[in-house]
Structures are given as C-alpha cells and as structure tokens.
Amino acid sequence: xxxxxxxxxxxxxxxxxxxxxxxxxxxxxxxxxxxxxxxxxxxxxxxxxxxxxxxxxxxxxxxxxxxxxxxxxxxxxxxxxxxxxxxxxxxxxxxxxxxxxxxxxxxxxxxxxxxxxxxxxxxxxxxxxxxxxxxxxxxxxxxxxxxxxx
Numbered sequence: 001x002x003x004x005x006x007x008x009x010x011x012x013x014x015x016x017x018x019x020x021x022x023x024x025x026x027x028x029x030x031x032x033x034x035x036x037x038x039x040x041x042x043x044x045x046x047x048x049x050x051x052x053x054x055x056x057x058x059x060x061x062x063x064x065x066x067x068x069x070x071x072x073x074x075x076x077x078x079x080x081x082x083x084x085x086x087x088x089x090x091x092x093x094x095x096x097x098x099x100x101x102x103x104x105x106x107x108x109x110x111x112x113x114x115x116x117x118x119x120x121x122x123x124x125x126x127x128x129x130x131x132x133x134x135x136x137x138x139x140x141x142x143x144x145x146x147x148x149x150x
Contacts, residue, residue: 049097052081052126053104056090057112060119067091070117079107090122101125 029035044050059070067085074094075083084093098104104123112118 044097048099049079051100051104052095052097052129053107054124054126055092055094055096055108055112056086056120056122056124057092057094057118058089058120059091059117061117062091066117070115073115077111079103079111090120 026035044052057070059066070092071083071085074080074092077096079096079098081095081097083095085091086093096104096107098107104125108121108123112121
C-alpha cells in the first residue's frame with residue numbers, strides 16, 4: 001500500500017468516514033460476518049483426483065435422524081468435495097473427486113449402496129467445473145427482478 005493510501009485510511013478512521021483501503025474493508029467484512037474464512041484452490045488433477053461427479057442420493061425413510069446420520073457419514077468421506085442437503089426427488093447432492101471413472105463406480109457401489117438408508121442413486125460425470133470469480137450482493141439490480149417504473 002502506498003504512503004498516500006495509508007494516510008487516506010488513517011484520515012478516514014480519525015474522521016469516522018468510510019475507508020476504502022483493502023485491509024480495512026477485509027476487516028470490516030470479517031467483523032460483519034460476510035467473509036467467514038479463506039481457502040486455497042487445489043488443482044484436483046495434481047493430487048490424483050481428476051474425475052469429478054455429482055451424485056444425487058435419495059434416503060429412506062426420510063426421517064431427521066436418518067438424514068443427519070447420512071450427512072455426517074458422507075461429509076467425512078475422503079472423496080467428498082461438497083455436500084448439499086436438497087429438496088425434491090433426492091435428499092442429497094454429493095460433489096466428489098476421484099482418480100478415474102472406475103473410482104466413481106467404486107464410490108457408488110462400494111460406499112453409497114452399501115448403506116441401508118440409500119434408496120436411489122443417480123450419477124452425473126462433470127466434464128468441467130467453472131467457479132464464479134466474483135459474487136455480488138443481492139440487490140435491486142439483480143437479473144429477473146422487475147424494476148419499479150418512475
């Protein structure tokens with residue numbers, strides 16, 4: 001940060017004006033709970049997990065203890081990247097990364113279908129995974145929202 005930016009931020013803090021310097025903004029966003037942590041982006045291919053799959057799982061019976069038990073078990077699996085508890089035809093959407101297509105098959109057959117509560121599994125291989133680099137706050141200008149007419 002340049003000396004001028006340091007002075008501007010110092011002046012802003014002393015005069016109770018909003019400081020737009022990055023360290024202050026990051027601290028402010030952390031204090032407000034907007035930024036909850038940091039992560040490292042990992043090249044999955046570099047760690048031997050180049051195949052990703054999205055796996056929909058239906059659980060039976062659909063009771064809270066059964067859902068919570070499956071969620072806790074699945075979240076600890078080494079193949080797991082993320083897990084969503086969902087509504088609709090399936091109860092979970094699992095995002096996994098494995099070495100190859102045989103790894104997907106083994107995950108589904110050897111891990112998931114061995115569980116008594118798993119009633120149905122649908123697997124989709126991911127050809128590519130693109131992440132948003134920027135996430136803007138929801139507001140009046142978001143797509144799909146009608147603007148009031150003047």
